[in-house]
Amino acid sequence: MRKGATEYYIDALARKRTNVDAKIALKKTGQQVLDDILVEFYQAQAVEDHKRAVYAYREADAFRDRVAFVGVELEIPGNYDRMYEDVKSIYVSELYQSANEQLEEEDYEAATAILDEIKDLSPAFKDVQQLSKMAFQEPLYRQGLELYEENKYREAYYIFASINQKGSYKDSRSLQEICQENGKYTVGLVEIKNSSGSNGADEALASAIAREVLNSNDPFLRLLDRSQTELLLKEQ
Numbered sequence: 001m002r003k004g005a006t007e008y009y010i011d012a013l014a015r016k017r018t019n020v021d022a023k024i025a026l027k028k029t030g031q032q033v034l035d036d037i038l039v040e041f042y043q044a045q046a047v048e049d050h051k052r053a054v055y056a057y058r059e060a061d062a063f064r065d066r067v068a069f070v071g072v073e074l075e076i077p078g079n080y081d082r083m084y085e086d087v088k089s090i091y092v093s094e095l096y097q098s099a100n101e102q103l104e105e106e107d108y109e110a111a112t113a114i115l116d117e118i119k120d121l122s123p124a125f126k127d128v129q130q131l132s133k134m135a136f137q138e139p140l141y142r143q144g145l146e147l148y149e150e151n152k153y154r155e156a157y158y159i160f161a162s163i164n165q166k167g168s169y170k171d172s173r174s175l176q177e178i179c180q181e182n183g184k185y186t187v188g189l190v191e192i193k194n195s196s197g198s199n200g201a202d203e204a205l206a207s208a209i210a211r212e213v214l215n216s217n218d219p220f221l222r223l224l225d226r227s228q229t230e231l232l233l234k235e236q
Contacts, residue, residue: 002029002032002033002036006026006030006033006067009023009025010026013026013071013072014070017070017071023072026067026070026072027073027074030063030067030072030074031074031075033063034060034063034074037056037059037060038060038076038077038080040052040056041053041060041083042080042083044056045087050087050090050091050094051091053084053087053091054084054087054088054091057080057084057088060076088121088122092121095117095118096126098114099114099115099131099135100131102114103134111131111135112135112136115128115131115132116132119132133167134169136166137163137169137172140163141160141163141169141170141172143159144156144163144172144175145175148175148178153179153180153182153183154179156179157176157179157180157220160172160173160175160176161176164176184220184222185220185221186223187222
């Protein structure tokens with residue numbers, strides 16, 4: 001009931017900030033809704049349900065900000081801020097331990113989910129950024145290495161490229177370069193016979209073909225110009 005009324009007043013003030021009656025009503029009902037959420041936080045932290053406490057407080061904080069956006073200030077007692085920081089510190093430490101356990105078991109997907117939660121709650125916590133990077137890159141690195149060893153250079157190249165977008169990992173950058181070199185194929189332009197009767201049509205067509213090939217941005221493509229192609233054909 002209170003939440004429904006609160007939403008009504010928020011909507012009214014979003015449409016008309018000078019609605020004094022809506023401001024007065026929102027101040028009263030909004031504070032009641034906020035206090036209900038804070039009770040949830042207090043009870044959760046009292047029984048050491050750290051996760052429930054953390055997310056109850058975050059809900060309260062987000063609600064206060066949302067109401068403030070339409071011009072009404074609600075109150076969260078100062079001691080609740082300190083209680084939240086304490087319980088958040090405990091919860092993040094629990095998450096950190098769990099993430100390391102998942103990494104030891106090489107469950108990188110589970111570890112990534114936990115590390116993402118830590119980064120959301122406390123981005124600068126210990127080495128969470130480095131661990132998150134490793135949890136993302138290590139399984140990809142192993143996949144790329146397996147493809148490389150199977151001589152599947154082009155598939156491996158794109159795996160290493162995705163790793164290197166977030167910064168190189170182990171020897172991923174040099175492996176990407178090796179895969180690109182080993183996966184290259186050569187395209188040559190042969191002479192085009194002009195039977196159209198239009199002077200320069202052969203050159204224009206050859207240039208257009210070369211341009212389209214180069215614009216493909218294929219990392220494995222090596223294009224020979226006509227002189228190189230003719231030399232290669234003579235050698236063969």
